[in-house]
Amino acid sequence: MKKIITYGTFDLFHTGHLKLLQRLKNLGDHLTVAVSTDEFNASKGKKTIIKFEDRIKIVSNIKCVDAVIAEDSWDQKEADIISNNISVFGMGSDWEGKFDDLNKYCKVVYLPRTEGISSTEIKKSLHPIDKVNINELKRALDIMSSIVEQLD
């Protein structure tokens, strides 16, 4: 059996995530997905909308996913590959070249990401306020504050 592993956050699970997981699964027979914990994300200065317990629950309930594990450190990959008998380590092409040293343990592949869909894009699309330059707003606020001070 050919086993694949991938790593990710999977915040606000969307079809970009789904397509990547399906493409990875098509490389073999069994797909393990490592989902980053909230603590690990915090150590990278990253905060998700959806908490770890819910992110991993959604991923584990996707049809092409056979197993899930927690990702809580940068250096667990070697041990994960060996202990899970992994043949292919796969990531989205935004990580191109970053994990080539894992070639010692298994095949490393980078698959194209879906254009035009990402958690970040979804978050941006939610509120018109994002279309306003926040620095412009801050500048306007500063000017108004100084007027108020003069009026007081």
Place this chain on the structure above:
Amino acid sequence: MKKIITYGTFDLFHTGHLKLLQRLKNLGDHLTVAVSTDEFNASKGKKTIIKFEDRIKIVSNIKCVDAVIAEDSWDQKEADIISNNISVFGMGSDWEGKFDDLNKYCKVVYLPRTEGISSTEIKKSLHPIDKVNINELKRALDIMSSIVEQLD
């Protein structure tokens, strides 16, 4: 085989959706999910973050879901129940009592929704601006505009 059907929008798919689908599936052997189209939502004055094609793709890739169909009108349920040989029509308890007339065709159940998680809550949590009363902002803007007019 005992077949269940449910209807919903499933915007920003989350664990509340997942739990409801799993509970529904546990009532029988086969779960059909009808996902509302963008046109149907528009007719109700409702707009989703995620478009229909992506919402139905995610739902159809959830392990406990056996089939998906499109929901594009209020009055398709009777025909769906009959043509799919449905035994149980199930909805979240926010719809309690609303579909009791379907009891003529199959069993109608309303299952509890998960407290504290909904697409609306997720959207609200995304931006601090939502915590500001938008009417207060508009009032402040009106006052500032009238001051600017007097200064001009």
